[in-house]
Amino acid sequence: MELGLRDRVAVVLGGSRGLGKAIARELARERARVVLAARSLPRLREAAEEIRRETGATVLPLVADVTQEGSLEQVVEEAAQRWGRVDIAVANAGGPPVTTVETSSLDQFRYALELNLLGTVRLAKAVIPHMKRQRWGRFVAIASVAARQPMPGLVLSTTARAGVLGFVKAMAVELAPHNVLCHTVLPGYIRTRRLEELARERAGREGREPETVLAEYAQQIPLGRLGDPQDVADLVAFLVSDRARYLTGTAIPVDGGLWRGI
Ligand SMILES: NC(=O)c1ccc[n+]([C@@H]2O[C@H](COP(=O)([O-])OP(=O)(O)OC[C@H]3O[C@@H](n4cnc5c(N)ncnc54)[C@H](OP(=O)(O)O)[C@@H]3O)[C@@H](O)[C@H]2O)c1
Known part of the structure; x- marks a missing residue:
């Protein structure tokens, strides 16, 4: 199936490992131009080189920390300066530690909100002006089934990710008139x-x-x-493509049926 991603410019956060790297690789296979962002430059360079070797696509590794003010703005500006546009943004990073309600400190809640909720908000704010101007954009937040269903030890994730669901839904409604389509993907055990x-x-x-x-x-x-990271990457590649032109505001579990809700 032709996804129509050739030459689209994609920014993938947390792109040096795991789900982010699999998503970046899949977009590169579809001939998109990809920015990989994460904190460790050596790991980013290694991932970028691996994806370049495998796909022949243009891959740009950039250091960023989603918890730091200004960091994502810099990444987005660099992508826009280099390629003149930013079409696709994938909000993704690490996950919070395993705790319980009683053992989590307030600082741990604050950090989880910075990492998983405000990191998503920061990326959205940085890319929206570009996407609106182009009248074309795709925004995907990687959350977790824990956003919908509490799981043992993942209260920090549930708290932050429920916010991501609300934020992305609001963003989808607000930006639909500009043809900027927004989704949340909820991985299970990958x-x-x-x-x-x-x-x-x-x-x-x-x-x-x-x-x-x-x-x-x-x-x-x-x-x-x-799950395999490729299971998540395949869904994201579809959601950011022209084929998903009439979808926005969805929240889709990729979990082999783990989430039992209707
Ligand atoms: N794997 C699963 O089963 C699963 C299930 C549900 C939800 N999730 C969620 O999906 C996301 C990705 O999971 P994963 O399994 O791929 O994790 P992972 O293997 O730990 O990879 C995390 C990626 O994010 C980067 N990262 C971490 N903290 C960052 C920060 N502050 N700023 C920028 N980049 C940062 C890491 O690179 P650096 O460390 O170099 O920054 C790495 O590239 C996480 O939020 C996780 O909680 C995963």
Whole structure:
């Protein structure tokens, strides 16, 4: 299926690893020009080189921290100066630590809101003027099924991500007249470094093997397996394409059926 992404300019946050890297790679395969942003430059360079080698696409690695004022504005301006436009923005970063309501400090709540909610807001504010001017834009926030369904240890994620759902929905309504279409994607258990870390931490606390914990996650999933980052990347590539021209304000779980809501 032709997605019509050739030469589109995409900014992918958290693009050096995991879900962000898989999304960036998929957009590069579709011949988009991709900016990868994250905090560690060596990891970004490595990811950019790998994607370039594999796809032949133009990939620009830029250092950014979604929690820092001005950081995302700089990334977006650099992309716009280089290529004259910014078509696609994917808000993504790391996840907050495992805690409970009682063990989380207020500082941990503040940081989760900075990382996952305000990082999304900052990216949106930086790209909206470009997308409105072009009368074409696609904004995708990577949240979590934890936004809809509390999961053990993920209260910080649930709190911040429920805000992301509300923010992106409001943005979708406000920007629809400008042909800027906005979505939230809700991954379930997707096998990345973060999921492996979460499993290792839990296994350590419970005196078990990380693979046993991962197998237990998989048992909760109707499709019977953990997700692969490519499962998320395929949905995002569709959502940012011309093929998804009549969709906006959606919130789509990519979770093998984990979320039991109707
Ligand atoms: N994997 C899952 O099963 C799953 C499920 C639901 C939701 N999610 C959410 O999806 C997002 C991506 O998950 P993942 O599994 O791909 O995580 P990951 O493997 O830990 O990758 C996170 C990426 O974000 C970057 N990053 C972290 N903090 C950042 C910051 N402050 N500013 C800019 N970039 C930052 C990291 O690079 P640097 O460290 O170099 O900055 C890295 O590129 C997370 O928010 C996670 O909570 C994941």
